[in-house]
Amino acid sequence: MIRELLVAFFLLSGGALSLVAAAGVIRMPDLFTRMHAATKTGTVGVSAITIGMIIHFSEVTVTSRGILVIAFFLLTAPVAAHMIGRAAYRSGVQLWILTRIDEWKSHGKNEPDEEA
Amino acid sequence: MTSIIFRTATRYMFPPLLVFSVYVLLRGHHYPGGGFVGGLFAGSAFALYALAFSVADARKVLRADPRDVTAVGLALALLSGIPPLFSKEAFLTGTWWTLPLPAGGTLDIGTPLFFDIGVYFVVLGVLLTLVFTLGEEE
Amino acid sequence: MEVVLAIVIGVLYAGGVYLMMRRNLIQLIIGLGLLSHGANLLIFTAGGLRQGGAPILAEGEKAFATTPADPLPQALILTAIVISFAVTAFALVLFLRTYKTVGTDDVDDLKEMQK
Amino acid sequence: MVEFICPIVMLMLTVAFGAAFVRVVIGPTLPDRVVALDMAATIVVALILTHCVQSGSTYYIPAAISIALLSFIGTVALALYIRRGGAS
Amino acid sequence: MIFLPVLPIIIPLAGAVLCMLARRNIAVQKGLALITSVFILLTSLAIFAQTKDGTIAVMNVGSWQAPYGITLAIDMLSSVMLLLVGVLSVGVSVYACFDLDVTRMKFGFFPLMLILLMGVNGAFVTGDLFNLYVWFEVLLTASFILLALGGERAQLAGSIKYVTLNLLSSALFLAGIGILYGMAGTLNLAELAHLVKDGARGDLLTMVAVMFMMAFGIKAGMFPLYFWLPASYPTPPAAVTALFSGLLTKVGVYSMIRMFTLVFDTDPAFLHGLILVGAGLTMVSGVLAAAAQYEMRKILAVHIVSQIGYIVMGLGLFTELALTGTIFYLIHVIIVKTNLFLIAGAVNRLKGSYDLHKLGGLYKEKPGLSILFIISAMSLAGVPPLSGFFAKFTLILAGLRTESWLIVATALGVSLLTLYSMTKIWAYAFWKPAAEPLPDLNPMPKSKWFIFLLPMIGFTVITIALGVFAGPVFDYAADAAAQLMNPQGYIDAVLGGGM
Amino acid sequence: MQLFITNVLISMLWALLTGRVTVGNLAVGFALGYLALTLMYSNAVEKSSYFQKTVQLIRFTLIFFKELIVSSWRVAVDVVKPLPLMRPGVIGIPLDAETDLEITLLANVISLTPGTLSLDVSKDRKTLYIHAMYVVNPDDLRAEIKDGLERRLLELLR
Amino acid sequence: MRGLQLFSMWILLAICFIAALSAPFVHRIIPKYTGAALVSAPLAMVVWLLSKIPEVGNGHAITQSFQWVEKLGLEVAFRLDGLSLLFALIISGIGALVVLYTQGYFKGHPQQGRFMMYIIAFMGSMLGVVLADHILLVFIFWELTSFTSYLLIGFNHESADARNAALQAMLVTVLGGLFLMAGLVLMGDAAGTWRLSEIVQRGHEITEHKNYLAILILVCIGAFTKSAQFPFHFWLPNAMQAPTPASAYLHSSTMVKAGVYLLARLHPALGHTEEWTLILTTIGTITFLLGAIMALGQHVLKRLLAYTTVSALGAMVMLLGIGTKYTIKAMAAFVLAHAFYKATLFMVAGGITHETGGETSIDKLGGLRKAMPISFGCALLAGLSMGGFPPFFGFVAKETWLHALGDYPLLIVATVVGGAAYVLVGFSTGWKPFMGKMPEGLHAHEVPLTMRLGPIVLGLGGLVLAVFCGPVGHALVQPAAIAIYAKELEVHLHLWPGVNIYFVISIVTLVIGTVCYLARAHFVKGAGKLSLLVRFGPDAVYQAALNGVLKFAAWHTRKLQTGILRDYIRVTVVTTVLLVGAAFVRSGGFQGWENLSPISLRVALFGILMISATFATVHSKSRLRSILSLGVVGFCMALLFTFFGAPDLAMTQLVIETLTVILLALAFYHLPTFRHGSTKRTRVIDIIISISVGVIVTLLVLAALHVQTPTPVSDYYLDHSYKDAHGRNVVNVILVDFRALDTLGEITVLTIAALGAFALLKLKPKKEGAE
Numbered sequence A: 001m002i003r004e005l006l007v008a009f010f011l012l013s014g015g016a017l018s019l020v021a022a023a024g025v026i027r028m029p030d031l032f033t034r035m036h037a038a039t040k041t042g043t044v045g046v047s048a049i050t051i052g053m054i055i056h057f058s059e060v061t062v063t064s065r066g067i068l069v070i071a072f073f074l075l076t077a078p079v080a081a082h083m084i085g086r087a088a089y090r091s092g093v094q095l096w097i098l099t100r101i102d103e104w105k106s107h108g109k110n111e112p113d114e115e116a
Numbered sequence B: 001m002t003s004i005i006f007r008t009a010t011r012y013m014f015p016p017l018l019v020f021s022v023y024v025l026l027r028g029h030h031y032p033g034g035g036f037v038g039g040l041f042a043g044s045a046f047a048l049y050a051l052a053f054s055v056a057d058a059r060k061v062l063r064a065d066p067r068d069v070t071a072v073g074l075a076l077a078l079l080s081g082i083p084p085l086f087s088k089e090a091f092l093t094g095t096w097w098t099l100p101l102p103a104g105g106t107l108d109i110g111t112p113l114f115f116d117i118g119v120y121f122v123v124l125g126v127l128l129t130l131v132f133t134l135g136e137e138e
Numbered sequence C: 001m002e003v004v005l006a007i008v009i010g011v012l013y014a015g016g017v018y019l020m021m022r023r024n025l026i027q028l029i030i031g032l033g034l035l036s037h038g039a040n041l042l043i044f045t046a047g048g049l050r051q052g053g054a055p056i057l058a059e060g061e062k063a064f065a066t067t068p069a070d071p072l073p074q075a076l077i078l079t080a081i082v083i084s085f086a087v088t089a090f091a092l093v094l095f096l097r098t099y100k101t102v103g104t105d106d107v108d109d110l111k112e113m114q115k
Numbered sequence D: 001m002v003e004f005i006c007p008i009v010m011l012m013l014t015v016a017f018g019a020a021f022v023r024v025v026i027g028p029t030l031p032d033r034v035v036a037l038d039m040a041a042t043i044v045v046a047l048i049l050t051h052c053v054q055s056g057s058t059y060y061i062p063a064a065i066s067i068a069l070l071s072f073i074g075t076v077a078l079a080l081y082i083r084r085g086g087a088s
Numbered sequence E: 001m002i003f004l005p006v007l008p009i010i011i012p013l014a015g016a017v018l019c020m021l022a023r024r025n026i027a028v029q030k031g032l033a034l035i036t037s038v039f040i041l042l043t044s045l046a047i048f049a050q051t052k053d054g055t056i057a058v059m060n061v062g063s064w065q066a067p068y069g070i071t072l073a074i075d076m077l078s079s080v081m082l083l084l085v086g087v088l089s090v091g092v093s094v095y096a097c098f099d100l101d102v103t104r105m106k107f108g109f110f111p112l113m114l115i116l117l118m119g120v121n122g123a124f125v126t127g128d129l130f131n132l133y134v135w136f137e138v139l140l141t142a143s144f145i146l147l148a149l150g151g152e153r154a155q156l157a158g159s160i161k162y163v164t165l166n167l168l169s170s171a172l173f174l175a176g177i178g179i180l181y182g183m184a185g186t187l188n189l190a191e192l193a194h195l196v197k198d199g200a201r202g203d204l205l206t207m208v209a210v211m212f213m214m215a216f217g218i219k220a221g222m223f224p225l226y227f228w229l230p231a232s233y234p235t236p237p238a239a240v241t242a243l244f245s246g247l248l249t250k251v252g253v254y255s256m257i258r259m260f261t262l263v264f265d266t267d268p269a270f271l272h273g274l275i276l277v278g279a280g281l282t283m284v285s286g287v288l289a290a291a292a293q294y295e296m297r298k299i300l301a302v303h304i305v306s307q308i309g310y311i312v313m314g315l316g317l318f319t320e321l322a323l324t325g326t327i328f329y330l331i332h333v334i335i336v337k338t339n340l341f342l343i344a345g346a347v348n349r350l351k352g353s354y355d356l357h358k359l360g361g362l363y364k365e366k367p368g369l370s371i372l373f374i375i376s377a378m379s380l381a382g383v384p385p386l387s388g389f390f391a392k393f394t395l396i397l398a399g400l401r402t403e404s405w406l407i408v409a410t411a412l413g414v415s416l417l418t419l420y421s422m423t424k425i426w427a428y429a430f431w432k433p434a435a436e437p438l439p440d441l442n443p444m445p446k447s448k449w450f451i452f453l454l455p456m457i458g459f460t461v462i463t464i465a466l467g468v469f470a471g472p473v474f475d476y477a478a479d480a481a482a483q484l485m486n487p488q489g490y491i492d493a494v495l496g497g498g499m
Numbered sequence F: 001m002q003l004f005i006t007n008v009l010i011s012m013l014w015a016l017l018t019g020r021v022t023v024g025n026l027a028v029g030f031a032l033g034y035l036a037l038t039l040m041y042s043n044a045v046e047k048s049s050y051f052q053k054t055v056q057l058i059r060f061t062l063i064f065f066k067e068l069i070v071s072s073w074r075v076a077v078d079v080v081k082p083l084p085l086m087r088p089g090v091i092g093i094p095l096d097a098e099t100d101l102e103i104t105l106l107a108n109v110i111s112l113t114p115g116t117l118s119l120d121v122s123k124d125r126k127t128l129y130i131h132a133m134y135v136v137n138p139d140d141l142r143a144e145i146k147d148g149l150e151r152r153l154l155e156l157l158r
Numbered sequence G: 001m002r003g004l005q006l007f008s009m010w011i012l013l014a015i016c017f018i019a020a021l022s023a024p025f026v027h028r029i030i031p032k033y034t035g036a037a038l039v040s041a042p043l044a045m046v047v048w049l050l051s052k053i054p055e056v057g058n059g060h061a062i063t064q065s066f067q068w069v070e071k072l073g074l075e076v077a078f079r080l081d082g083l084s085l086l087f088a089l090i091i092s093g094i095g096a097l098v099v100l101y102t103q104g105y106f107k108g109h110p111q112q113g114r115f116m117m118y119i120i121a122f123m124g125s126m127l128g129v130v131l132a133d134h135i136l137l138v139f140i141f142w143e144l145t146s147f148t149s150y151l152l153i154g155f156n157h158e159s160a161d162a163r164n165a166a167l168q169a170m171l172v173t174v175l176g177g178l179f180l181m182a183g184l185v186l187m188g189d190a191a192g193t194w195r196l197s198e199i200v201q202r203g204h205e206i207t208e209h210k211n212y213l214a215i216l217i218l219v220c221i222g223a224f225t226k227s228a229q230f231p232f233h234f235w236l237p238n239a240m241q242a243p244t245p246a247s248a249y250l251h252s253s254t255m256v257k258a259g260v261y262l263l264a265r266l267h268p269a270l271g272h273t274e275e276w277t278l279i280l281t282t283i284g285t286i287t288f289l290l291g292a293i294m295a296l297g298q299h300v301l302k303r304l305l306a307y308t309t310v311s312a313l314g315a316m317v318m319l320l321g322i323g324t325k326y327t328i329k330a331m332a333a334f335v336l337a338h339a340f341y342k343a344t345l346f347m348v349a350g351g352i353t354h355e356t357g358g359e360t361s362i363d364k365l366g367g368l369r370k371a372m373p374i375s376f377g378c379a380l381l382a383g384l385s386m387g388g389f390p391p392f393f394g395f396v397a398k399e400t401w402l403h404a405l406g407d408y409p410l411l412i413v414a415t416v417v418g419g420a421a422y423v424l425v426g427f428s429t430g431w432k433p434f435m436g437k438m439p440e441g442l443h444a445h446e447v448p449l450t451m452r453l454g455p456i457v458l459g460l461g462g463l464v465l466a467v468f469c470g471p472v473g474h475a476l477v478q479p480a481a482i483a484i485y486a487k488e489l490e491v492h493l494h495l496w497p498g499v500n501i502y503f504v505i506s507i508v509t510l511v512i513g514t515v516c517y518l519a520r521a522h523f524v525k526g527a528g529k530l531s532l533l534v535r536f537g538p539d540a541v542y543q544a545a546l547n548g549v550l551k552f553a554a555w556h557t558r559k560l561q562t563g564i565l566r567d568y569i570r571v572t573v574v575t576t577v578l579l580v581g582a583a584f585v586r587s588g589g590f591q592g593w594e595n596l597s598p599i600s601l602r603v604a605l606f607g608i609l610m611i612s613a614t615f616a617t618v619h620s621k622s623r624l625r626s627i628l629s630l631g632v633v634g635f636c637m638a639l640l641f642t643f644f645g646a647p648d649l650a651m652t653q654l655v656i657e658t659l660t661v662i663l664l665a666l667a668f669y670h671l672p673t674f675r676h677g678s679t680k681r682t683r684v685i686d687i688i689i690s691i692s693v694g695v696i697v698t699l700l701v702l703a704a705l706h707v708q709t710p711t712p713v714s715d716y717y718l719d720h721s722y723k724d725a726h727g728r729n730v731v732n733v734i735l736v737d738f739r740a741l742d743t744l745g746e747i748t749v750l751t752i753a754a755l756g757a758f759a760l761l762k763l764k765p766k767k768e769g770a771e
């Protein structure tokens, strides 16, 4: 019973977090703020669902693979975000007009672009 | 030169991806997977490597020319259909051998497995030929 | 269920054909992609949708307790997916080469060479 | 309970998937679309795993792992494409 | 030889793999290609010997009994097609070894050619619908690449049309397979035929049949689905076009014959009527397009379309005699058309052009080549007693016997226009003096030139022999047609066991 | 590292001995092995690295997951909040992390924690540029990251 | 004569063809004696034929046959009866003379061997036509004569006129040949046999057959084109482009008579009906008069002769059409007479042109009698025979002819008109060039022996035949007439028939003709007015038809092969939709929903998502948006696969989807963004087409689902996958075991796709000027 409750909890929170991520992706004003939502909430959401699944099955193979899924997400999601963020920034995607400060622009201006 | 972060992540992901691809290949006969998806994974691992470093680096890691990998894979798949010739059976008739395992169980090894391994290499080679050539294009 | 999928298949075919009739090489290739999705889904649907689970025999069992999904259409689609991947990849390279050699990605411009 | 929960979770995920799709369509920049597609892939993983729970079948997990791995590669490839000046 | 039916598939594949492994050494590749071609020919001869008495060679690949595994079944039609592939492969290999540029060889011409042959052979031997699709894709992909290999502008522009329209056809084919499987639950042709004979599948079969007709019609180059052909065929080197012209569209026709004799014998009035209309329009449209051209290769290319019309006409008439004509025509046109393309290639090799306005004076300069051309051209036009005459005559006779006046009139008229286009080539390239003298671009010494001509001489001899010894050929075609008209034998052979 | 491998081997041995290879059983074996090893090496030199790292790892993981969950919550709240309340900005953080692995892990951890997202590392590998949702005072944020995540991470890795 | 027993028709024919094929080689070895060596082939035939005259004259036919294409009913069957004998003798006899003539005419010509080859092959084909006893064999030889005459007429192939004339002759005669083939086959099927000798015995079965009229018309068209009957006569004068030996042979004695021969041969089968008489007599008479009148205005030697040939052929057809015992006798006699004088005149004409350095117009010729006395003699003999002056065989034939027309006064008038023209032409060719003053600058000398032989033999022959007209009539003309008439008759030819009305008519004709000759200048002037006839005549119709077909072909090709891919796709798709739609309607249309399962929410949602994603893919200005939307479609596909129990598919779909995106991204780096719009009209049409595709596919799927599957083969896989193939994943087992051959093909596709991509990217053609 407790197991079922746990499963339900994790699945529901995963679903809810995904919804939040979705709302963020839709509602946030610029790319970078949207990425906050997508990267963090999305990863946590899918991890929660994975945990729910692990608990549901409680088998070695499922657990190991579930952990693999989570590990991969934790490793790749930020890297992917970083790659897109940096690419977007460098290719001139506009920050939200209310962005307060841009130190990269001021400091990093003189830095030669590696690929240019 | 791409990002340090990306390259570091790639360096850590590359071996597990290859291992995973072999796992998918070998389990394919009983569980979802098989030579095709396995080969795609292996190829993806190299593609990732080529993206993070360079095509030249990825070629170095692979050592062989992807086209040779493809040809060898195709040859393997073809050859796996030949053994039944010796027992006067049709082409590609599955031939199985049961090997005892040290832990007491048994392992079925058959020509379809070799066929699947051939598929794996073909897919790997093909994917890499595509990715490398496109990546090298001016 | 099938009604939905039938409509989806129709839309995929329609979209694919429409894109293939555009003037751009890339749209052409995307159109081919849609068409291949349509064909695969068609085989899947026409082969009969069974909600009986995957056609994989569970560990330790000797025969299927309940009839699973039809494995044959799945195998066919797998083959078709791979083939269409191969062909798409080649077509992509072909279009790229064409663009670079001819200097246009406008399909209509390619008619000059017919003469 | 799980049988009851799963459809709800699925619905939530489907809505989230739809939202990601909307962002793919409306953009406005290419990185926006790529981020949205990456998120859609994440949600596909979640959907597949939920389906595992719902159907009691673990055969779909490798598919989930596949997408987890490959969507990363895809996203990175697109990011590199953006870097090379293809953002428009 | 227990492996026999599958050898037409695995021999070229093995040759291709070896060529791929030997990709750095062109000389080795040439040798491998030639040896493989000879083996293909020998295999097809062995199969021919086994099936010529009407035996259907059956092999259940993987030892899975029909209809569960993939069954290869070779009847007389398949067998003769295999034989033609064998003959063609040897001829074209020799020709290619001499004619093709080193770069193309370096970039995989030989493996591609062999895989094309593998696909074609596969299509001819398979008794399984989806397997047929696979072979179609094999040969199409190989042809895509052979077509584009070299990357010249016209080649690329042609390839795009070729690729696109053929993929459209594949999507249609696949849809047909999906629906047919959904309706019948099997992919084995014999089993499908069996189920259809039981009458259980209902009228919907007609619809599926039309889908297949369209899919194969595109591949076969029928009106109005043939546009890819004139757009693409005149672009690659002669060896490639020769191979294509001999085999590709013919696979489409073969498949149509197979499906419409074995499986789809429902609603013949509608289906075969449709085929007949298509055949007539195809002949006319193809020959008109040829009449409008002044480029040797293009004339020959669009003529393929016209020839397809004749071949399909036999299927449309759907009598034993008509099918005999179709089979005779297939045999004839594969040899002759290939030869004409090879000769056109030789002309281009000599003069660097296919343009009839530019060419001229060849009859004076190269009487040997001219004779090879005129014999093949006249054979194509149906001048007796060459092979084309018997092929056309049989079809027309079948038309007369079924009182299909319109198609007979069409066929006769088209044959006149065919003659016109062939004499046009002859008059312009061979008879007419060249507008301005063209240099002899051929650097070959005489002995080498003779070896280069050997395939063409061989094909010409075959054309003549097919006419002079029309008796046995006709007998064979008639037996093959009888086999097609009575598919029960095929069904029994496949479903009744095999190995 | 040797100790870790020994520990894994012990857990596998346990599983074999008990005859049930399950996650739970392996975990139990691992825990038992860990205890045993603690006892065995209570005075050894090598002890410090393995056992200390274990504690650090556990602590780091806990903090990380807490932050992760908090960050999700924060985003959830942000999504609902009116937009003008956000104060996003891009700031640079001077790095103490040196190796590729250190930089990568730090950047990843920063991305996964609330309100911050790693964008890029400068070419001289001295500065990490991040995008933050709430930049009230850039220096406070810098200090928070350097003292919190970076310090703990480097402790764990070095 | 015993030695001749060894020979038979097919061997003699084979000798002809072997001689033809070896001609170039013979010429290379013994260039001076090519003709002498090769003439042995026709001579052998002549000798053999002569040896058979007694036997055939007694009403025996010599036959010979063996199978060729048995199942098709094609036999190599030959039969020598009176009709065949007459024609075969003419063909091989004149053939032998022409071969010798050629030797002289082409003396030193490098391609003499080639010409010999053509002409002997032509002769062989002609002999085949008249000897064959099987309709198919007749047709085969018939087509061969067309083809060889094409080569002959186009022999001077560097001249555009020669090429065009060759083409024209070939197209017209082959066109006729095709009609003929259809007619012959229908006739054969109506008679129940393809043997001519049997067919002619079943005349009633044919004339009463429902296809009789069709057969008659088809055969007539075939024969008329070959025999240059109105309105197909125009090719013959144009065919004068051929070198003279060819003209002499083709147009005097042989090829053109193939049609006449065939009609004569088939008279027992097709004749004796009103239709026969009407068609043949009308066309024959028109041709007879037309040719004669057209000849009046000509001044070019060979054209003069050609038009009279047309006319003569018309006369033969006319006589055959009437079909009485008398007209048939007359026709047979006239065939013989015509062959002798016309061949002589052609040969002399060739000799004149040859020896005067190419002069062809009689108005520019004159006074050659001294330079070319022998030629003059021969020409005069032939010219008089042609004009119908006694005591030549031409006169004998004309007398018979007039006799035969006793009941047809109108035709007698026509004969007088035509006969007068013949007189004119006879003088123009046999007299005019030789008499009077030699124009300045004209040089000539007598032709060599080889070229003299033919005219001498044939010219004198006209006289000799007349002298021995009794025996000749009995031995040659009578058997031929019997064969045509298919009933017993007797032929009595007289050199001096006595004075009767026909003799008077004859004399009147000669007088009118002579007067006309003297007034020739007026006719030549009047010929200018005939230009109107030329402009709107059949020759013009031929040109217009050919141009029309070519124009239509060009238009058709332009319209169909636009070079625009969209057009091709449109046509392909619309055709498919229409035909599949028609089949759908025909098969009863949509038949119900019974077998469909209820819709679940998630499938509905994903369906909507997929449709939206497809729309997003299609309707996008940004190609990346398009690609990424396609990615969403792929994800949805994978999810559907997941929901319906296809984990392998889901996995593969996802991986492939991502890899496709990667490849596209790699390639897109090089490709420009979308920028080519289409017009609104185009888009609307395309949308309509696309929607119709979608609708038809949807209906197809639904219709197919209505059909219940019995037991799919896949149940077997489920049962045997683990048991016999050692695998739990049935899909994988199908891929690597049950249907491994598919997979082998599939990986081959993959391999070559990669090979191709590699080659395309690495093999770069030399730079062509980019746009």
Ligand code: NA
Binding pocket: A076, A077, A080, D038, D041, D042, D068, D071, D072
């Ligand atoms: Na991701």
Ligand code: NA
Binding pocket: C046, C047, C048, E181, E182, E183, E185, G709, G712
């Ligand atoms: Na079904």
